[in-house]
Amino acid sequence: MGVKLLLDKAHVEGIRYYDVYRREGGYRSVEKALKMSPADIVEEVKKSGLRGRGGAGFPAGMKWSFIAKPEGVPRHLVCNADESEPGTFKDRYLMEFLPHLLIEGLIVASFALGSNATYIYIRGEYAWIPDILEQAINEAKANGWLGKNIQGSGFDCEIYVQRGAGAYICGEETALIESLEGKRGNPRIKPPFPAVKGVWDRPTVVNNVETLAAVVPVINMGGEEYSKIGVGKSTGTKLISACGNINKPGVYEIDMTISVEEFVYSDEYCGGIPNGKRLKACIPGGSSVPILPANLLFKTAKGEQRMMNYESLSDGGFATGSMMGSGGFIVLDEDQCVVKHTLTLARFYRHESCGQCSPCREGTGWMEKILKNIETGKGKMTDIDLLWDIQRKIEGNTICPLGDAAAWPVAAAIRHFRDEFEWHVNNPELCLT
Amino acid sequence: MSQFSEERLAKVKEIIARYPDGKQKSALLPVLHLAQEQFGWLSSETMDYVAGLLKIEPIEVYEVATFYSMYNLKPVGKYMFEVCQTGPCMVRGSEDIIEYIKQKLGIKVGETTPDGLFTLKTVECLGACGYAPMMQLGKHYREHLTKEKVDAIIEECRRNAAANN
Ligand SMILES: NC(=O)C1=CN([C@@H]2O[C@H](COP(=O)(O)OP(=O)(O)OC[C@H]3O[C@@H](n4cnc5c(N)ncnc54)[C@H](O)[C@@H]3O)[C@@H](O)[C@H]2O)C=CC1
Ligand SMILES: Cc1cc2nc3c(=O)[nH]c(=O)nc-3n(C[C@H](O)[C@H](O)[C@H](O)COP(=O)(O)O)c2cc1C
Ligand code: SF4
Ligand code: FES
Numbered sequence: 203m204g205v206k207l208l209l210d211k212a213h214v215e216g217i218r219y220y221d222v223y224r225r226e227g228g229y230r231s232v233e234k235a236l237k238m239s240p241a242d243i244v245e246e247v248k249k250s251g252l253r254g255r256g257g258a259g260f261p262a263g264m265k266w267s268f269i270a271k272p273e274g275v276p277r278h279l280v281c282n283a284d285e286s287e288p289g290t291f292k293d294r295y296l297m298e299f300l301p302h303l304l305i306e307g308l309i310v311a312s313f314a315l316g317s318n319a320t321y322i323y324i325r326g327e328y329a330w331i332p333d334i335l336e337q338a339i340n341e342a343k344a345n346g347w348l349g350k351n352i353q354g355s356g357f358d359c360e361i362y363v364q365r366g367a368g369a370y371i372c373g374e375e376t377a378l379i380e381s382l383e384g385k386r387g388n389p390r391i392k393p394p395f396p397a398v399k400g401v402w403d404r405p406t407v408v409n410n411v412e413t414l415a416a417v418v419p420v421i422n423m424g425g426e427e428y429s430k431i432g433v434g435k436s437t438g439t440k441l442i443s444a445c446g447n448i449n450k451p452g453v454y455e456i457d458m459t460i461s462v463e464e465f466v467y468s469d470e471y472c473g474g475i476p477n478g479k480r481l482k483a484c485i486p487g488g489s490s491v492p493i494l495p496a497n498l499l500f501k502t503a504k505g506e507q508r509m510m511n512y513e514s515l516s517d518g519g520f521a522t523g524s525m526m527g528s529g530g531f532i533v534l535d536e537d538q539c540v541v542k543h544t545l546t547l548a549r550f551y552r553h554e555s556c557g558q559c560s561p562c563r564e565g566t567g568w569m570e571k572i573l574k575n576i577e578t579g580k581g582k583m584t585d586i587d588l589l590w591d592i593q594r595k596i597e598g599n600t601i602c603p604l605g606d607a608a609a610w611p612v613a614a615a616i617r618h619f620r621d622e623f624e625w626h627v628n629n630p631e632l633c634l635t
Numbered sequence: 636m637s638q639f640s641e642e643r644l645a646k647v648k649e650i651i652a653r654y655p656d657g658k659q660k661s662a663l664l665p666v667l668h669l670a671q672e673q674f675g676w677l678s679s680e681t682m683d684y685v686a687g688l689l690k691i692e693p694i695e696v697y698e699v700a701t702f703y704s705m706y707n708l709k710p711v712g713k714y715m716f717e718v719c720q721t722g723p724c725m726v727r728g729s730e731d732i733i734e735y736i737k738q739k740l741g742i743k744v745g746e747t748t749p750d751g752l753f754t755l756k757t758v759e760c761l762g763a764c765g766y767a768p769m770m771q772l773g774k775h776y777r778e779h780l781t782k783e784k785v786d787a788i789i790e791e792c793r794r795n796a797a798a799n800n
Contacts, residue, residue, distance in 0.1 A: 240735075324760065368705035445767065447726060453765070532723050554759065
């Protein structure tokens with residue numbers, strides 16, 4: 203059994219409610235934090251090595267220390283609960299089952315950043331979760347952890363829950379900010395980063411749900427102790443949402459020292475592939491990271507065992523590696539068609555492009571169309587090269603990384619499964635239409 | 636007429652109070668959700684009403700209502716089946732579920748049954764990939780779908796509709 207810092211209490215009956223949560227040691231980190239200075243809290247988070255769990259892995263403490271503090275301008279903390287990357291459903295699990303853990307982390311982070319009004323932006327489809335969060339907020343407030351003069355500290359804080367309305371792009375932090383301002387979710391050009399100019403042009407820190415929940419063990423244990431869990435720059439624990447062709451889909455907390463192979467086959471985690479089938483491929487970090495064939499998933503190109511952490515998953519770069527991303531672990535067995543799976547992802551990105559940049563707006567549509575042709579047996583050999591060409595022209599030429607996110611899965615599928623694309627071109631009569 | 640009840644107007648006020656003075660436009664998405672809850676969809680009359688409530692231009696409301704996929708710009712059935720079709724759900728059999736619903740309700744994707752009860756829609760990943768295949772039905776998710784489960788859900792909707800009439 204690996205170390206559990208977030209989900210250790212997830213199965214305690216009634217943990218969703220304040221009394222049980224508090225009895226189990228909840229809100230201790232707030233008690234501790236309120237006795238510290240905000241700068242010291244930021245220092246602890248820096249020491250912990252905690253990296254953003256939304257996908258980019260940017261060090262949380264460093265981001266907090268970058269927040270601008272112009273005289274007389276309010277600052278805000280915004281929790282990114284937009285979770286829409288295919289394969290990713292870990293934040294939902296935290297919010298549904300451990301709402302107080304998130305609220306606790308939000309209070310500590312709000313105090314450290316000086317946010318008196320903190321917003322949770324949650325995807326609109328998670329329509330039942332705001333009720334759970336609001337109940338937790340009300341309970342916290344009734345017990346003096348939110349509102350005016352929290353626990354006599356002189357610090358005031360309110361947390362509000364805002365629902366999106368169906369748009370993947372609103373998970374991108376600047377699109378999220380636009381949406382929170384009541385606009386279309388069109389990403390802004392960075393820099394300026396939100397830490398300098400965010401919601402209503404005020405300094406804003408946007409952090410993922412899991413990052414903010416992880417602040418609780420960081421403060422409880424101290425940054426130094428937290429940093430001892432894991433390996434290298436992959437400190438602490440990570441939630442992985444596992445899905446696809448595995449025996450035990452679900453959300454798992456791992457310490458980042460286990461191997462990918464153990465994660466897939468151990469009964470503690472995915473429990474192997476159903477019906478004795480072989481694993482064909484895996485997208486280890488949410489739909490936008492490169493797909494890996496089984497041989498590169500379990501071993502790096504150098505022949506070393508691949509581990510479930512930031513460094514090891516990206517070992518070999520895009521040629522032979524992938525990324526930890528958002529922790530959405532998608533497994534495909536030997537019966538799955540990589541072309542078809544990639545087509546569903548291409549359709550996803552075409553549907554979700556905000557349309558501001560032409561390479562992304564047009565390119566995602568072209569990629570979907572060509573993939574559809576290949577998949578249904580109407581493709582030509584030159585289409586495979588054309589597809590490669592289009593994804594190259596999108597990557598790096600857009601305002602936000604959604605363009606890259608759309609390009610990478612297509613590139614990796616061609617890189618590692620070109621024979622499968624060619625098979626479709628050569629065997630049109632065998633393609634299902 | 637598109638008008639909020641007193642209770643909903645109080646809720647709008649409460650939402651506006653969450654933002655700094657003069658930033659009431661931030662309430663737009665939540666208020667459109669409230670409007671859709673009440674009227675089922677967003678007519679231009681409703682959107683104009685919302686613009687008035689928030690003291691913004693109607694175009695600012697249209698821009699937003701057309702951008703987000705959850706806002707209905709035309710009437711939909713009483714029960715909307717929104718079935719996820721993205722990769723992780725596809726590998727767990729979402730296509731069969733969509734086919735089955737089509738056949739069972741006698742409609743294509745995007746259509747509403749003649750009695751106005753059911754609309755079938757395909758959607759992209761809803762964050763339930765580990766519990767696939769799945770669909771959204773109103774406020775909640777229905778997960779681990781099978782043909783039997785789909786039958787039961789349709790029955791349940793028919794019963795609820797009959798009970799509410
Ligand atoms: N969880 C999910 O559902 C999804 C996650 N993603 C992930 O999102 C990632 C891309 O996210 P981005 O925010 O575009 O990455 P990014 O690398 O631009 O930024 C990461 C974070 O660090 C901050 N930051 C970076 N440099 C900074 C500086 N100099 N000063 C202040 N703050 C700074 C940014 O504001 C942001 O909060 C992808 O890698 C992908 O894995 C993508 C889609 C969905
Ligand atoms: C297209 C796109 C979608 C994103 N969606 C999410 C999301 O749903 N949740 C999330 O936390 N971060 C998402 N991100 C990353 C955010 O922009 C940002 O990096 C993150 O919220 C920062 O939090 P962290 O540092 O705690 O990870 C997305 C980025 C892109 C480009
Ligand atoms: S890359 Fe795509 S989603 Fe991002 S801003 Fe450009 S068009 Fe919009
Ligand atoms: S792919 Fe269907 S819920 Fe994620």
